[in-house]
Amino acid sequence: MPTNQLDQNPLPSSKTGTPALAKGAQLGNLLRPFLPEVVAVFLLIMAFVVGGLLSPFFLNGPFLLDSTTLFTEGAIMALGMTFVIISGNIDLSVASNLAFTACVMAVLHVQYNVPMEAAILIALALGTLLGAFNGWLIARLRLPALAVTLATLALYRGMASILLGDHSLSDFPTWFAGVDQVVIPHTNIPVELILFFILAIILGLILHKTVFGRWVFALGTSEDAARYSGIPVSRVKIVVFALSGFLAALAGVIMVSRLAVARYDLANGLELDVITAVVLGGTNIYGGRGNIFGSVIAVFLVGFLRTGLGVANVSAQNQLAVVGTLLIIAVIASNFFNRVSRQHG
């Protein structure tokens, strides 16, 4: 009687399995280190499916493209937050940075007649400076990032509220306001979106393809080892936070343009969306692992999620509940994946 080949060869091998199975195993091995990002892409697709089911209005090309302008600001800040978290730190002050620099820009132009172009540049410089201040406190005084950025979260927003009180400023030049309406001619693609992608590509290249980016990963993996290896740890930290501040200011300029108004409570609470997106996108909260691509996917995931909920008539406040829960689930999942990938490492 012919013996079953499988009995003789109990170990799974490509000889007894089908070619498709073997290829699948190879693909699995290739993708495994990117498990979190793969899941993010999967969730994004699911979000589209669910969104479409929730409401027929959702799967409308022009509508979706237009809706991206609502979360482009958070998306830009998420790019900076990716650097911060990979380096082993956290920046809670981004939204407050955004608000203060936006208010300064508005005050300069509306109350002091500074040309709008100059006001924008000053805002960007100020945001960078405020970020660098965070970095300096953390690097030189060795203060914990959490405590420092929690304090500057309050301080920067407080400075915004001292500046503007409860007033709104809205006297902006016509060329400035409404950047979210600008689309590429003959298409529905907002220019903002293109700007975001360009930024994502540039920052992605910096993070993954430059010496500085390698230093950021090293710092987040082991600050001691990075220092012993001759990496200028303090400098890297300050630059990372300065970058985060710059991007926050940039997001602020765009937000003021979109809303055509500057108030002290701009982007209140937006740091939550930003951190959620970064963690959801596969960046490890403890540092040393992550990538820009994952953050981009996750940013769209969270953004479209909010859009979909909005279309389904879920109020902004109720959406909060969803995003908050999402953050927790994202971290639990991230914990789990990191443990899994370490076993197969």
Add this chain to the structure above:
Amino acid sequence: MSEQTSILTTHDLHMAFGGVDVLKGINFSLFAGEVLGLVGENGAGKSTLAKIVAGVHQPSQGEINYQGQTVQIPSPHVATKLGIALIHQEPLTFPDLDVAENIFAGRQPLNGGVVNWNAMYKRAAELLASLSVQIDPHSKVRGMSIADQQMIEMAAALSQEVKVVLMDEPTSSLTPNEVAHLFTNMRRLRDQGVAIVFISHRLEEVFEICDRVLVLRDGELVGERVTKATKVEEIIRLMVGRQLSALCEKKTGANNGQLLLEVKNLSRTEKFADISLDVHAGEIVGLSGLVGAGRTDVGRALFGMLDTDSGEVWLSGKPVKIKSPREAMGYGLVYVPEDRQHHGLLMPMAISQNMTLSILEQLSPSGWLRGQAEQTVTNEYTEKLHIVLRNISQAVRELSGGNQQKVVLSKWLLTRPKVLILDEPTRGIDIGAKAEVHRLMGELASQGLAILMISSELPEILAMSDRIVVMREGRVVAQLDKADATQERIMAAATGQVLDEATIESNPVEDHS
């Protein structure tokens, strides 16, 4: 003294860390009412043995017999319940709590579920008084001297009806007065029937306080003596006595070139004082001494990781002030850390990324990473050092200890240093890799590098060094030429003994009594 009256006996105890045997076949007995000294070189396994008895580590093999019964000690908590206490070299205290609470942490005396502070302070005062120490049980521990913190740890041990006290290098941070005080307390405990294990490298103290002495060497128990019936020389002989392995490469003659590294009276409070040494091109200077002598701190200070209070460092005839590893690298001085897992490597990252970590700016002057260049350089050194790997993109944590060390060395050699400080370069790696590292060191020296090798392995020091500098308690205590150096002489200097040369020479080298 039969096994029946021993309070603790170990049978065939083995301990392995990451595949490397640290303790082999340890059989010994501890008796109530004695002070047992435990001596040996760095890495002989003394601390590990104490930690096993205290429940911090679990042995990979063997059993422990306590009070006549076989026991498992899975955690320090269980050890404490059994009446076994460990006094750490660096005391584990709660700085924000007061002394009494430190003693009774987690076990505060209760009065019907409510913490009884009066009883706690009273009891703490009693315990402290029994140790004749003047510490106010109400004062907070933060800011207290190491000696006081040790007393508090002892008081905590006493508060638990302790039967076995293990003390790991307790005197390394104490003044002579504090040591005398500690010994008085130890004698008192001993007379009350407590068994004390005293781990120390200060042999004069071992002879003063201990009734018996056990000698560990390379993880094995090589001798047991009654202190009254033996001499220091014999203990030293047991500690170091071994056949020098033929695998150790003997270095072929020094090439005394230019004076590349000159250290003059370098000092830093609490760490080291008045350190002076020089290293020439083509020379290997071995820096020997026991754990806590301050050698790593000197290395770190030279590399810019530690500030110094006074003294000078001269490189190639010019004085320099190095404030960071980056600056040191700029001068061509590099330091390969002792702890390769936490300081030397980024464990989850790829081999190629680790190897190129310190030369990224040179490899990529434009700032853009050049994968091709990284690969070339990594492959070059993988071949040169015979590193065994699957591919250069795998995580460095998957490599064996020896190969990991080679990656670390490659990383630093890629920076083309002129002065190379190696801290325990062959610790925890297999014989074959050791030999390769030694051969590499020889080559580097003949190419004109100045090498300062910090090592606790005497055979390595003797084989590789042109000159040997011995440190003890933060100071340089001896400088020996290769021709004059023997294991015994180095160990004597490291432990602060004056040798009777005649005694050493008249006894054979090997002894496994």
Add this chain to the structure above:
Amino acid sequence: MTAISNARTGNQNSALPVRLARIREAATVVLLAIIIAIVTGIEPNFLSAFNIRSILLWVPLLTVIAMGEMMVIIIRGIDVSVGSTMGFAGIVVGMIFRDHPGFNIYLGTVLGIMIGAVLGAINGSLIAWVKIPPVITTLGTLSAYRGFVFIVSGARQIDPNYIPKELIRWSQRGPFNSQLVPWVVIIALVAALLIYLFLHYTKTGRNVYTLGSNPEAALLRGIPVNRTTFIVYTITGAMAGLAGILYASRFGFVNPGQTGVGFELTVIAAVVLGGTNVFGGSGSVIGTLLGCLLLGTINVALAVLGIDATWQLAVYGVAILLTVSIDAIIQQQIRRLVTGE
């Protein structure tokens, strides 16, 4: 003769940094005195009965939560969800008062505390057992709970006419019908006292300090780290729940978009100013009480001096930054002194 022993000076315990670390609470009192002095200098009528009452009314809300947050920071954690928990408990109990007029206010208070405890327990479980970093957990629950506040309340506020009159009277009258020290103040003081008793006279309470002072050593000594962590976050949640009820009493309404929003910053500022060390291990009930008093005084002072309430946030930010910096520097100095590191 060792390099080490030669270099050591006399009694390290009396060195300046160590002494500075001990007088943290005194610093808060001094700061309080200075502020009162300055403000009274500008506005002599500062310490009027009206102003004192304003301060006293403001403080209880802050105090009850600050007691919990203090414990959280002692064990080296953080809880930014307390404002949302406060809102949630306030809204739910408020809705009960609205839909069931005549519902017993004491029962309502207990209910509020229990709701808060459950929300705190969720935080505690995620932090202690699922091992999610506290900042992330409570950042997530800050939003999740606030979102649920809106969902549950239908985004409608609980109007004044639905809040029981007796509850509001807690903020208007006190023992012996006094107007100066309303019942809410007494409640807050009792809560503070209970926390004090817990921290000083129970083993779990002492474990809080032990765990915060040296987590590794605590583990080795067999202290139940996870359980202690869980309990701390649960109590904090309960306190936030109580604060929700006190909010209804003080302001006479509960609004999903206002109650407790942003309050976590005020709480953390009070705790930090009151001497609790951001690095963990130390903090006292008295100090935190003083910190709350200090913040209340600053708030009323701002109003009295005609300075916009908008300065509050900036003041909190600067206060936290300054205290954390000073704490860090002192701690680094002490470490250098003892170990040379």
